[in-house]
Amino acid sequence: QVHVVESGGGLVQAGGSLRLSCAASGRTFSSDHMGWFRQTPGKEREFVAAITWSGASTYYADSVKGRFTISREYAKNTVYLQMNSLNPEDSAVYYCATAPAYRDIATMLEDSYDYWGQGTQVTVSS
Secondary structure, eight states, X not given: OOEEEEEOOEEEETTOOEEEEEEEESSOGGXXXXXXXXXOTTSOOEEXXXXXXXXXXXXXXXXXXXXXXXXXXXXXXXXXXXXOSOOGGGOEEEEEXXXXXXXXXXXXXXXXXXXXXXXXXXXXXX
């Protein structure tokens, strides 16, 4: 059974930083691409960042480019999202998801991803 569990969300002031973690189990972590998405009430879930199975390529939404960094740690089956210079528009529930290596995650579409976590809330106060 596949489990994807996010952690690290919380309340932070504008300009601050948070690091989200996503632990995946039940699959061969090193064979999956990993992605982060976020959603606010009344809006569709949107792409944030992704990293390929090898870690060789990363992708970012324009809104977070230069502020967020995605990385992965194979020994811990974990992917991270380091978020700096946060602003209130970054407030959302952040979701982690896995995609098999044969899919093209450069499309930044959530349809590429099969397994999702429950999400972790990030709130940025002004």
